[in-house]
Amino acid sequence: MAAVVERFGGAGALRVRETAPPRPGRGQVVVRVAAASINPIDVRRRAGYGRKLFGLMGAARLPLVLGNDFAGTVCAVGPGVTAWREGDAVFGAKPPSRHGSHASHVTVDARHVLAQPARVTPVQLATLPYNFLTVCRALDGAGLTRASAPGRQVLVHGGSGGLGMIAIALLKQLGAHVTTTAGEHGLAACRAAGADLVLDRRLLPLEALPRRFAATLNFAHWHDDAALVARLAPDALGHATTVHPLLAQIDRYGLAGGALAALAGKRRGAAGVPRGARYAWTVFRPDDGALDWLAEYAVARKVAPTLQAFRMGEVAAAHVHVEERRLGRAVLLPNNF
Numbered sequence: 032m033a034a035v036v037e038r039f040g041g042a043g044a045l046r047v048r049e050t051a052p053p054r055p056g057r058g059q060v061v062v063r064v065a066a067a068s069i070n071p072i073d074v075r076r077r078a079g080y081g082r083k084l085f086g087l088m089g090a091a092r093l094p095l096v097l098g099n100d101f102a103g104t105v106c107a108v109g110p111g112v113t114a115w116r117e118g119d120a121v122f123g124a125k126p127p128s129r130h131g132s133h134a135s136h137v138t139v140d141a142r143h144v145l146a147q148p149a150r151v152t153p154v155q156l157a158t159l160p161y162n163f164l165t166v167c168r169a170l171d172g173a174g175l176t177r178a179s180a181p182g183r184q185v186l187v188h189g190g191s192g193g194l195g196m197i198a199i200a201l202l203k204q205l206g207a208h209v210t211t212t213a214g215e216h217g218l219a220a221c222r223a224a225g226a227d228l229v230l231d232r233r234l235l236p237l238e239a240l241p242r243r244f245a246a247t248l249n250f251a252h253w254h255d256d257a258a259l260v261a262r263l264a265p266d267a268l269g270h271a272t273t274v275h276p277l278l279a280q281i282d283r284y285g286l287a288g289g290a291l292a293a294l295a296g297k298r299r300g301a302a303g304v305p306r307g308a309r310y311a312w313t314v315f316r317p318d319d320g321a322l323d324w325l326a327e328y329a330v331a332r333k334v335a336p337t338l339q340a341f342r343m344g345e346v347a348a349a350h351v352h353v354e355e356r357r358l359g360r361a362v363l364l365p366n367n368f
């Protein structure tokens with residue numbers, strides 16, 4: 032059973048369909064999915080966003096099953112896999128494909144699977160990997176490491192979102208001083224996540240902040256990118272954004288034209304960072320080092336976002352929930368009808 036996009040469009044285009052049980056290939060396992068998050072990228076991909084670039088990975092061909100995160104139980108093990116057995120409780124994230132985790136069963140590379148820690152539910156775990164691994168890529172892109180981050184001033188734009196909350200918690204774990212922006216409804220959550228200074232973005236424009244940050248992270252809006260870069264100190268580490276226009280430009284101008292437009296935009300952005308600082312447009316990828324960090328983080332997880340669970344038959348309502356930015360990270364329960 033899977034939540035299937037049969038044509039690009041609104042949430043009404045989703046259909047729950049019977050699907051053949053997947054069989055694991057070499058190095059793969061099949062996971063019976065107890066919970067899978069629905070993220071902003073899923074609702075945008077459902078409407079066709081990124082279809083040209085994702086198409087190169089075979090991840091935009093219809094019918095399409097969305098979803099990167101999964102938490103559940105291993106139910107089949109492919110040749111060459113020694114780390115997992117049937118019945119193991121696991122979680123993780125898979126790279127974009129057309130066979131995502133919004134399904135009763137998902138096939139994943141065994142390298143992208145982690146053991147579920149005790150005392151954390153599958154629903155809680157399902158909201159973690161995709162966002163966590165994306166945040167790790169952003170920290171790396173901005174030059175923030177265990178060695179460089181302690182004591183440094185970091186500005187997180189969009190702290191109240193899925194990425195922002197994890198970034199705040201990770202940066203505090205690394206010993207950075209975190210300033211974050213949020214809308215009115217996200218201020219308390221950012222404080223709870225450990226931010227040192229929480230700014231209401233309606234009351235204080237980015238341009239009013241001092242140019243003293245070692246790193247800036249943009250999880251909110253591309254239009255603010257230049258203003259964030261301008262907040263970097265002369266000896267800054269760097270800036271990273273997850274809200275760059277790469278996919279949209281390729282959708283609009285085609286692969287070659289979009290790549291050129293993106294390159295030009297990236298050059299303009301990079302021209303604004305101080306000499307020696309990094310400038311990165313980051314994309315989600317399950318890197319090995321970040322997966323190890325995720326395993327540690329999940330055990331000690333302190334920040335639990337508000338969650339909103341949806342049964343498989345409610346998948347369209349779950350997409351609307353994410354689209355309309357209602358309170359609570361959306362989690363799909365694919366084996367619960």
Ligand SMILES: NC(=O)c1ccc[n+]([C@@H]2O[C@H](COP(=O)([O-])OP(=O)(O)OC[C@H]3O[C@@H](n4cnc5c(N)ncnc54)[C@H](OP(=O)(O)O)[C@@H]3O)[C@@H](O)[C@H]2O)c1
Nearest residue numbers: 071165189190191192193194214250251252273313314315
């Ligand atoms: N490049 C990648 O591979 C990748 C991976 C994951 C996510 N993303 C993108 O990264 C962004 C953040 O993801 P998420 O899951 O954290 O999304 P999210 O939960 O929807 O959070 C978005 C954050 O941005 C803020 N925000 C939204 N619109 C804004 C605006 N116009 N001006 C200022 N702040 C604004 C929101 O504040 P309020 O809540 O107060 O509105 C919230 O803090 C999304 O756009 C997502 O598509 C990219």
